[in-house]
Amino acid sequence: MRLKGKTAIVTGGASGFGAGIVERFLEEGARVMIADINGDAAQALAIQHENATAHTVDVANPASVQAMADAASDAFGPVDILVNNAGVTHLPTPLEDVSEDDFDRVFNVNMKSVYLTARALVPQMKARGAGAILNVASTAGLSPRPNLNWYNASKGWMITATKTMAVELAPSGVRVNAICPVAGETPLLKSFMGEDTPEIRAKFLSTIPLGRFSTPQDMANAALFLCSDEASMITGTALEVDGGRCI
Numbered sequence: 001m002r003l004k005g006k007t008a009i010v011t012g013g014a015s016g017f018g019a020g021i022v023e024r025f026l027e028e029g030a031r032v033m034i035a036d037i038n039g040d041a042a043q044a045l046a047i048q049h050e051n052a053t054a055h056t057v058d059v060a061n062p063a064s065v066q067a068m069a070d071a072a073s074d075a076f077g078p079v080d081i082l083v084n085n086a087g088v089t090h091l092p093t094p095l096e097d098v099s100e101d102d103f104d105r106v107f108n109v110n111m112k113s114v115y116l117t118a119r120a121l122v123p124q125m126k127a128r129g130a131g132a133i134l135n136v137a138s139t140a141g142l143s144p145r146p147n148l149n150w151y152n153a154s155k156g157w158m159i160t161a162t163k164t165m166a167v168e169l170a171p172s173g174v175r176v177n178a179i180c181p182v183a184g185e186t187p188l189l190k191s192f193m194g195e196d197t198p199e200i201r202a203k204f205l206s207t208i209p210l211g212r213f214s215t216p217q218d219m220a221n222a223a224l225f226l227c228s229d230e231a232s233m234i235t236g237t238a239l240e241v242d243g244g245r246c247i
Helices: 016-027 039-046 062-076 100-128 149-172 189-193 198-205 216-227
Strands: 007-011 031-036 052-056 081-084 131-136 174-181 238-241
Touching: 007 016, 007 062, 007 100, 016 031, 016 081, 016 216, 031 039, 031 062, 039 052, 052 062, 062 100, 081 100, 081 216, 100 131, 100 149, 100 174, 131 149, 131 216, 149 174, 149 238, 174 216, 189 198, 216 238
Parallel strands: 007 031, 007 081, 031 052, 081 131, 131 174, 174 238
Antiparallel strands: none
């Protein structure tokens, strides 16, 4: 029960890594808002758990993010933990051929959302002198793959944002960390690979020394540690949960 008495928001919490984090946090005693653009999926997960609530959010929209923060405060009181997990990618494409619409979508969901959630929730964390923020970045931000160009760049931005948030918010008692997953069995996997075939899977797996894709449970365990009091001396880190891919 490492999160007993804690409250958390997990964006993109209805599926993939986000759902794994939600379920792990609930197991450890937290009350969790499952915030997702797919409100039906968020609700379907929330009704399975006594201490979960669902909220439909567009993390790229300022009013929607503020409404999420207000709803969490109304439901739980002060928010102790924020997990910025919502993310999108574009299909593997030469960098000069990525459409402006796809670029804007990656920018808004992967980058602007971190600014918007910080604007909505950091003031209350600073006022209380406590809080933990976790940004779900990617190995793509550390060791970019060709043709995932602007997605790579957005995750590199998130890692730098994590460090700058951490150093600025540390005097206020707020910790900020990131996890960097390798590709996993989530709805985004096919988008990363372009197409899902045994040959392409084998090619991806050949770049991961431990020889398997990451799982929601892998991310959930790392997220639990970094958001718990056990990590009270850790801030500004970008933890590679990648089976050795970035070695």
